Amino acid sequence: MANIKALRQNPRVRAQFIIAAVLLSLFVAMHFVSGFKLLSPGNVKLLITQSVFPAFVSWGMMFIFTSGIVDLSVGANCILSANVGVLLAQYLGLGYPGLILGTVLAAVALEQLTIFCAVTLKIPSWIAGLGMALVMESATTVGLSAYLSGTNILWLDEYRALGTFPAMLAALILGAAVSMLISDRTAIGCNIRAVGGSPHVSGAMGIDAKRTVILGAVIGAAFFGIGSVFQVSYASKFIPVAGLGSLSTIFNPLAVVLLSGSFARYINTSVGVLVGSVLVTSIFNMLTLLGVPSGTWQQILLGAIVVTCGMISGVHTKGVVK
Amino acid sequence: MTRGVKAYMGDLVPLFTLLALTLFFSAATKGALLSAMNLNNILNQSIPPIIAGLGMMFVVAMGATDISTGVVVALASYFACMAVTAAGFWAAFPAAILAGLCTGLLIGVINTRFKVPSFMITLSFVISVRALVTLMLGIQTLQIAKPLRDLFNGWAVRLSVLAGLVLIVVYVFNYTPLGMYAKAIGENENAVKYTGINVSKVKIAAFAISGVMAAIAGVFTAARVGGVSTTLGTSFEMKVMMGLFIGGIPVSGGMGTKVSKLIAGCLMITLLESGLVLLNVSGAITQGVRGLVLLAAVYFARVVSLSIHNRAEAR
């Protein structure tokens, strides 16, 4: 339709070119720094595999956060739902349907509890999230120790086809496509952004805010539920944690969501999440390749990245920041 | 003057709850809760959250959030232990306080200068400062020097330090401009800004105070458990936050923030946990109960304050 010249003059397209160029050179640079290991075929496979879970959680969080709910229970939710899925698949003999449906439905149901606390009980969403995270972590531990003896780790031995490479790659592509479809091509995707942007105006246009937030949470939870299915299929376990340890699960996604949100003017957010997840995964992969210890220096860097992303998205913020 | 009485009744709700909790658990544990030894324990365990809460109160009064308290406890105790080894017993306090002060200042500066929500900054600190402590500690567990441990063994020292800190904070919070500004920011930040007060300075000061008090609480905790490990202070910030919110301090801060509510709240949460331990409830369930109590406390605090407000409005 439009000719190339017109495209080049479009500021959005120009920004996209610049971002693509920066990303490309970043990856090449990281490839060099890692001693030509980062972009080797085997490692690219690994990068893609490891990006699946953060990407799906980020897509999920995108739908929930966009409607104005800052939910911190997502990590605990993933852990609990994945274990429900494993339990159904392996121990109750329901196979793949049990694994997939069990995990996703559990994620959706649990997310609704958090949304209930935030929307109906009007508890500030971050506190509702923290409270529910404590409850869900505890429920996971209590439930599993009631079922197993001596350990609280549930292993997925069979039904792990989804954790293999081609499936993971397909998941990443499909996930991006579906996320784009829902957020840009459906009424609910549009309504979620409208309610998050201005409840007042969207209300005047006939949009039911509460219903929209609830639906957004269903979609979001389905996304991170599916992400959990892939993660548990790949890693064969999802270890329960205590004392809000689940927060570290959502740290990568939090950085990715913030980053893709602040580039929303130039890049479609769903695509931004995909690129961001691969980028963050690659950065940590590079650090591991360089021998940087994962429990310490990488975590310190992770915290720094989240704060930096917060600063980038805060550049245009006007008004009160608590 | 009836309104005064009613507002007063609102303040008394946490005290009644405390009483009810005490009665329930002493019945359920057949009196074990109120044994001299257990009371001793409860009081002892309440001291660190009260001290840290005294600092966090400044942040909460502004309607902001500081969940870095737990990791500051670990960081400050680490520096305290190192200082004791390097320079002797009394170096522990300045080292710990300096660590807390720097963390608080950093949070405050990022929050005001770069407009990152405090909650997000402190969340990152939970991850990265914990990692920093792990990095510095390696696999060892630092033992705290014996004189420091002994110092906090006596009730006289513990209580006088606590009383001193409570008095200082009551003074700053209720009788100086800083305390008034912190509460006013929670009521209406723009109103404070438009009276010519440097809101950024107040915010940075509040985060710094929160960091310092968390550090002092850290020295107490380290002295009680005898050293520093990588997990020291894990989810301590939740305990402090619960103390504040169960006590009836509103999440949005403002004039309803009071020291007495904090103390009642911290006693309550310790009492609750102690009761659960005596009833042989597992750690995991205790954590779940904590979560539910947090949700319930915030919900009821809002409902109660609304109903008091409405009743006043209706007259």
Place this chain on the structure above:
Amino acid sequence: MTSDIVLSVTGIDKHFGATHANRCITLTIKRGTVHGLAGENGSGKSTLASIISGIQAPDCGVMFKDGRHYTPETPLGANRQGVAMVVQELGVIGGLTAAQNLFLGKMKQFSRFGVVNVRRLLEAAHTAFAKWELPEVPLELPASAFSIEQRKMLELARALTNDPDVLVLDEISQVLSHDNRRVLYRFIDNFKAGGKTILMVTHDLEEMLAICDEISILRDGALVSTHDAADLDADKVKRLMIGREVSGHYYRMDAKADYSPDIVLKAEDFHVPGQIERVSFELHRGEILGVCGLSDAGIHELGTALFGLAEHRTGRLTYIPANTELKSAKDVVKTHGAYLSKDRDAYGLMLDADIHSNISLPNADRLSGALGFQNPRSLRALSEQAMKDYEIKSSGLEQHTRRLSGGNKQKVNLSRWLVKDLEYIILDCPTRGVDVGVKAYIYGILMELKRKGVGIILISDELPEAMGMSDRIMVLKDHRNAAVLNREADFSEERIVEVML
């Protein structure tokens, strides 16, 4: 009910706290006309427009459209009954594209199995602009990337997707450039030609006289009269708007500027990007310097910037008696200056705190002694003093500020600055949202301050107020200092309006 009346309102009454915004307004609007609402700020025309649009519910009164009861409980309800609006309160949402904004809440008609057909959506959006020959905005870009003009056009197009037969336009042309105003006028002609009706609120009297068929004039919330536009001219509208009997008695009586030659404040090349363009002026002791301008001329921004709260401010502001440069709000307070924001509830008071806290806030620093100690007794004494001196009516210092009337809120807001000795004060619309009695009281306070030698900058939306109180008036136009007029020589509404436009 004759069929040529499309909309009639009867006995519409509306209070906001103590402010009586609409007083029993009865009005009929004829089909196929452009009906203008004229009045000063605070005369209730925007309130009436928002009641007709379903944004606010009247306290009492009924409305009829096409002879049937018209009950718009929400803007959506108004749309369903054939009334659409472009008003301040319902902007566009920045995170959505233009096309999504256009059909927000109506996505279903483009969806199949829940998936929106984007091509059809864009076509429909394109048609929406083309149908009325409006300048199309980039349909696929998020609205956050748009200029104010583009946003307004988008809002207009959005209103028109409802296919209304009555369109409410509240202050739309103010933000439009010359070209786009012509587009708007052409649209209005086309719209009218289709037998449809427009209710228009505008400050631009010339514009109103040129395009309206009938004009209703409101004053102090009540309808004064409705006229054929052909029978009116600008002077006549102004006379009706101001109403001779109102002006005069509570403003100052002298016709002469009267202030000391000593300068208190001096602004040189005062500049805030996009808000204020190189403004310079001097404020003298005992002078009331009025600041007037159209609502986008930058008068309120000037107040914020003088108080040191604007970002990227350049130029100098000097407190002459001590020869200190004022860079921040703190400097202003230190040199015994004060500032009152236009939006009292958002930027002035802590509504959920008691009166005592509100009065103490700006005085806390000044009254604290060694170690920052604030004596609760001296703070209390100060609050009691303020309450007594400024006749704040309340049940006591512990009363929540939210429950005070607008006038008493403003007294709290003012008194907390006035209890200390001031050298100068910047007031942004100090009589906004207060009743006539408190208005007169505040003017009395201004005269008292003037006598004491305090320099006063009075930013005002209301020309009569500025003219009635000021020694000099600085008129801002397009963010620049367009003229400084003198009380004895140039104080006439015509003269000021001439500079403003």
